[in-house]
Amino acid sequence: MSYRVVDIIAKKRDGGGLSPDEIEFLVSSYAKGEVPDYQMSAFLMAVFFRGMADEELAVFTRAMMESGRVLDFSHLGNALVDKHSTGGVGDKVSLVLAPAVAACGAFVPMMSGRALGHTGGTLDKLESIEGYRTALSVSEVERVLRECGFVMFGQSEDMVPADKRMYALRDVTATVESVPLITASIVSKKCAEGARGLVFDVKAGGGAFMTSVDDARRLASSLVAGVRGLGRRGVAVVSDMSQPLGRLVGNWLEVEESVMVLRGAGPQDVRELVCVLGGWMLVLAGLAGDADEGASMLAASLDDGSAYDRFCRNVELQGGDVSWVEERMGRYRAEVCREFRAEHDGVVVSVDARAVGMAGVALGVGRSRVEDSVLPDVGVECVRKRGERVSTGDVVMRVWGRSEEVLDEVTDKLRSAVVVDTEDGDNVTSYDSSSIVIEVIGADKA
Template sequence: MSEPFDAVDVIRTKRDRHHLSDAQIDWVIDAYTRGVVAEEQMSALAMAILLNGMSRGEISRWTQAMIASGERMDFSSLTRPTADKHSTGGVGDKITLPLAPLVAAFGVAVPQLSGRGLGHTGGTLDKLESIPGWRAALSNEDMLAQLDDVGAVICAAGAGLAPADKKLYALRDVTSTVEAVPLIASSIMSKKIAEGTGALVLDVKVGSGAFMKELAQARELARTMVELGTDAGVRTVALLTDMSVPLGRTAGNALEVRESVEVLDGGGPDDVVDLTVALAVEMLAAAGRPADEDDVRRALSDGRAMDVWRRMIAAQGGDPDAPLRTATHQHQVVADRDGVVTELDAYAVGVAAWRLGAGRSRKEDPVQAGAGVEIHARPGEQVAAGQPVLTLHTDTPERFERALDALDGGWSLGAVGTAVSRRPIVLDRLH
């Protein structure tokens, strides 16, 4: 079969800063998925996109072509509206765990197709797999049945959703083109739109522990994704949220599950609760079931969200009452004098948790359920000499040294009485 286009011509078009036509985009994504466009050709095109950008129309068509490479899920048979949340990833970002059951408690179905962690950001599935018996893989039929019955599901995305993205994602990783905003936005949104949700709230992280370090860069990504969702008929809102300091007091799989359960029990750290509530309010409004912030907070303290959590975990084979695994070795980082923690860098904590075994360098690596970092003192909090600031957890104590190296310079102690200003958790909202 002769091909309607030539890959070299498509590359040249973007190299020379021209617009790709709809037909060129449709062909190049399809031909790449079929193996007609070679890896080195797609690498060149990805680099041209990174350097020269794409218009809104091009990004929208590119995203649609990625969706067309695979199957689309259909939730129209459900009796309740659907809403989903996507986070661009951060350190201690366990928000999906309390958020999905909280939103479901208000009659909105939450189909949360999640991923695994890579590098210093943890993956939702890895966290939940620290619950004995819980399984990530569900068939589409099981997923629909669980959404109808329980109202929330957190599971692995099937291989059928946007297969072009899977192939292109791996290529971007090894060709230094990950940072291209059009490619990040289309990667995230092709999967979310194919997933079939009616409403989508994006949590775009900003700061040292986030993929996007600068506010302007994060705002561009958020705006691009909101436009893509809107163009595809999905009600889409984005919150820009702070990731300069880890979320909550834990980074690591079982440690974060334990903290999430505390939130569902009406407790937990203020920043985790505040962000969970802010995202829930946005999801409920976007799904056409608005609830005020006070009622959403009450659902965390009166057991409504916890009831959904227990049913959601049990529906996927997990035991919500089973003790979570703990690491066999601990090491405390203590304050050498009385003082106030003035800084705690999210990236440093994320790398330390990763080196302790909570994360992976390659996608096939195993993770330790109990590994991670526990934070006893956050910025603005006072400590006495000899008091623990952090506790490191791992099953392999030879990892402590490299984790401590990652934390070196990643936190600081000021004199007692030092005032520490904190950025608000939600920095901006785009819709």
């Protein structure tokens, strides 16, 4: 059946509910180039103001997913799970999580993205490993997935083309912040990659897209409803992004820190978040009875070396060299380094994640525009983080860049990013949250 697009726009503009046929017609026609951008822009703005009912959102998301190729790995069984993060600073969790979950028996087809703005991109981090390939054919994706339990790849041109076009429009029409549109974009891509269960890591705080916990909760609830509307299983974890995750921020630097965690060491906040997210992934995969059991399984895979073994096998299968990785641990850095030191004794009360992230963009860690390139060896080390005591002259942050001029550009941002309280530190625990996890949404129906 054919519809007039202007009538669909007007109906949504006026607060009316759209039928499944109307939604499917609009999305499929747009994906085929039969609906002009100006009409889709008007529809996106109508959704921005009027929202979508759960039933509309489910149909809209499915139509977007089915606008292109949908991968099917069901022959590998039902333990096909993945995770999606809404983005943050120092968020290298995927690099640890995918091999650890695979080491516990699940399959993880992880389609990831690139850095944009102050948030990092998984593909850029992995490609800092010499030779590592993320542009894979469908047959290569399946081979890597089958042989090591997880695969890390980018979105191909024929997967979810409707989202690719809409995403570009949203960026230039001030409709990015719409929860239904965010939900449809994320869920359509993740379900198109073949996962049957999805765990969402929704960040909240100054370094996140959603700065308030309430906004993060709303998005988390919408994502869970969206994935369940497509007949998949889903859980969302709201996690803290008021300071960078881990201590290292940068493409190679985050690979290095991920290797530390995969070897049973590394920062506690990264390990904790990996175990919580991975625990729920194993529940959704049917491999753990509850999240605590799943988290224990994840921790064991990090401590016994099996997660690192999976990581190494994946590097080899996707064109990288494990010896290249191991030889550069602690050594692969840009040539110019600058240190920032505490001006007085005290306790670190905050490390501004957004300021660190924006400094990273200037250094070359991230992108201001999609077409920008990134650098592998630049970045920031948060030597001291919230709740840690410092003495006058202690190094609180290091930064690596390709030139003194670039470091001059980020110096003021980074110097003010770390705030040290001059009190004696007796109340140190009040400055540090007991857990990076704020809330789990959807656990009751996981």
